[in-house]
Amino acid sequence: MTEASHYTASETLAILASRQLKDGQVVFAGVGTPLLAATLAQQLRCPGLTILFEGGVVGAFVEAGKLPPSTNDQRCTKRANMVLGSADVLLLLQRGYVDIGFMGGAQIDQFGNLNSSFIGDPAAPKTRLPGTGGGNDISSLTNMIVAMKHEKRRFVENVDFITSPGFIRGGDSRRDSGLPAGGMFRVITELAVFGFDERSRRMKVLALNPGVSREEVQDNTGFRLDFDENLTVTEPPTSHELQILRQLDPDRLFTA
Amino acid sequence: MTEASHYTASETLAILASRQLKDGQVVFAGVGTPLLAATLAQQLRCPGLTILFEGGVVGAFVEAGKLPPSTNDQRCTKRANMVLGSADVLLLLQRGYVDIGFMGGAQIDQFGNLNSSFIGDPAAPKTRLPGTGGGNDISSLTNMIVAMKHEKRRFVENVDFITSPGFIRGGDSRRDSGLPAGGMFRVITELAVFGFDERSRRMKVLALNPGVSREEVQDNTGFRLDFDENLTVTEPPTSHELQILRQLDPDRLFTA
């Protein structure tokens, strides 16, 4: 049974993220919440949404209960429209065929830059993280949606290391760095939905999740947040959204 | 029956050209005499010779009596080892996988430059020829063998237009132009076999065909020819060579 009144933070994340997608878009999705959210959007509102995977998959077909655990294995290719080389699928981004890159994030800053390479000084790191994978390419070349957990240590003023560029140092610095296309579009957490100011390119709250206060968001964020002048409160997950989501991930691998 | 004592100029050309190839080489061959000569070499002495076609064919298999009329049609691909894109087969040359480029020629000069683009002033040409095709790429990127008819109007001091570069203006001018690899290796005609001087890079006669005099070659050439100090006379086509050649081209499409 669908219990629309009880849902997890991960479920909220997936559902709110799925609402950001539009029918007809071509979406480069990472595994986990991004893929779950994209598939949810496809089933709910966007039958013409196309999902790409980094391993080289175009127009993936994701079956309920069988979400692939990585984007480089054969399960990702099943009943896809096309598979091609890993560099070639990234070149589709560079050419401009992709509307949205959709990833998770470990650490983000006020300008939407993501770090997945180093904690601490890169020259003598406290922790060597796995690195960019396709993240740098995707975030350099298209509009990004990031779905991630909201913790103060993950939302920092400036990341230790810009692995995947958002708006770099804000203003026109992204464009001036040689990235005239794309940029951070939305950040979705279990607390709020964030956009970026048109001029300063700093993160700002567009909508609070149901039951979340401004203070709660600010308290969990490592830098001063702006709030959009038209700040809204997000519609809670509907029972229909939850029902489809739970069909997609019946074992709660990604929504526990 | 093989009549070893009677053979055409085209047959001489094909047989002498085939003798220039070595077993194990990778040869980029044009249709007509080059393909015929490469296939002859393969059957006579070089079972490990690999033939590439410009259309995108690797390790072609040429059947006796069924020589393909162009390098871009399906007959070229029959029982080949691989077919790939046209740009990609040329990139194999650029990477260095190919030992020999083997083409015909319409007009050649003292430095082995070939013209297949213009007769007369390129700005107001008397004749617009078909152009380079892959010729420019092949001659820029590997060692060349050219098999062609020997006529004065075809052997000129300087071509009207360098379509496919030989040694450009001689000396180091090819290397200095940005072509450090390859260059003209041999020119084969019905009169003689030509090489190029190591320093001046001018064409010189290495061997006269049987029954051909120095004067006859010079008289049919539009520039002053040098003769190698070890000038030899080529062995005439053997009956075995002629026999296999005539099996390959029984209808004399290329050896009339």
Next chain:
Amino acid sequence: MLEAQLEPYTQLRADLAARDRSLREKVMSLEEAAGFVQDGMKVGIGGSTMSRTPMAMIWEIIRQRRQDLSCSRCIVSTDGDLLFGSGAANHIITSWFAQGILWGLSKVMRHHVETQGKRYEEWSHMGVGMRYRAGGMGVPFLPMRAMLGSDVMRQRPEAKPIDCPFTGEKLLLVPALNPDVALIHVQRCDAYGNAQIDGLQFMDIDLALAANRVILTTERIVSNDQIRRRPDHTKIPFFCVDAVVEVPYGAAPHECFGIYEPMMKHMDAYVKQVNADPVKGMQQYLEKYFYEPKSWNEYLALIGMNELLEASQLGRSIYND
């Protein structure tokens, strides 16, 4: 000149963003699909020489009396004759332009280039390939090592020789070519435009990625289900494609790998007629085969049943062994 050729990246991206790239059916008629080709456009033509030429689409464009097209193709054959001869194109970018290796020079090309001021812009074969590839990769140029030192390069100020910033070696940078529309003929695709290509691919994959619109003609339309059973056989993804037209024998009188070889009697007669008189011979050919038929099938009927059957028998024979 360069400025006219190379669109800024932001413009290329904006053009693509405005395209409907969703998974949707786009099957239409030749007439409808030809609407994507407007006077003055840059048109990229798939296949090579006499292979997988998108002849039905060219036929329709000529029937619709398009003008001032700038066409590009790796190797140009009778398609170039017809585009010049009909007045559809005044500029052709290629590396080789004749009717086919069997027939020597094209008198039609010679007539139009030598006396009518039409332009045959010559690049090396790899040069054309690298230009499409750069276009398909979304970069303004690619480096290459051919053309250097030749007069082919000297005639192309659009290309830039440089000293490599890594090695100091000389290299040639060739600019991206992003046609406004590409015409590509394939053996099969689905209604969305996911295309499979058998045999030689020529430059079609790079061309499809580079172009701002793609019209696909196909010998047959198969189900998306069939495509999805072997996604590693898809060569062009649906979102590159704007129109899908099912046209059996759509490359006639040229060949389509595994289905039919060229219709050589027709080709021989064509070459004889147009080379004998590049103006009147061409005009008569166009009248009879292009303007008068009411449909593509009528055009095929004029080529004749014997030719089609013989060409088909040879075409299929590649799979006989």
Next chain:
Amino acid sequence: MLEAQLEPYTQLRADLAARDRSLREKVMSLEEAAGFVQDGMKVGIGGSTMSRTPMAMIWEIIRQRRQDLSCSRCIVSTDGDLLFGSGAANHIITSWFAQGILWGLSKVMRHHVETQGKRYEEWSHMGVGMRYRAGGMGVPFLPMRAMLGSDVMRQRPEAKPIDCPFTGEKLLLVPALNPDVALIHVQRCDAYGNAQIDGLQFMDIDLALAANRVILTTERIVSNDQIRRRPDHTKIPFFCVDAVVEVPYGAAPHECFGIYEPMMKHMDAYVKQVNADPVKGMQQYLEKYFYEPKSWNEYLALIGMNELLEASQLGRSIYND
């Protein structure tokens, strides 16, 4: 540093000219093939993450106690752990290095990079791809539009940002990567090395063209006749290949498309053991699975019949629908 990375074109050409590229049989054992890998070499590894990893060849190289290798791969998984942990490699070039997305950080990688001075050289995924592609094309660099503005670029002085000579746009030139030897695992090839690859190709085709030597391991060796029936399915041509080794389950415990999926119980146990103690855990794993078995089949027996059969059932299932 750059000088060490980029061989001059003439040297690359000379290396290739010296290779025996003739159509010849080159089937040999794992032991023999491993002779192409010498201490200190640049080794390119095919496949990605847990897919088509040339595990049998890595296993043999580690058994032969190779050292100081500089390895590159688009995405590195437990292969990287084993190369660092065994002492075979001290440098790994990739875009992502963990055991697999299911298990979080690799404690083995962290140990060797954070405390043992081993180098994990990070490029973007496309950056690695463009480096192999440049290497395969025979050019010293390719231009790309990612990495710009990021600290990933700032850590890579080997790459050069430029202003495009055509458009003035900023671009990044990434240098060619030509490994001394590439290890690639495929579903099938012939005795000459003509290889077919099903499913995801990753960067293997560019890698094969770029490398100065290629060792191919294959699930099966098929006849050249079978290859020649569908030459458009050949993905790597024989003259790129220097050794062919038939090794069924040659990617185990990783997957090989259409044949077997990863052996997840083994992988889970491996990760648990090495992450619990990156030194001793790894040493024990290597002893048991790498150094002690007398043959690859003995290694497979240690992974176990149940795992192999289950993985095979899942692997084949991709073709069940």
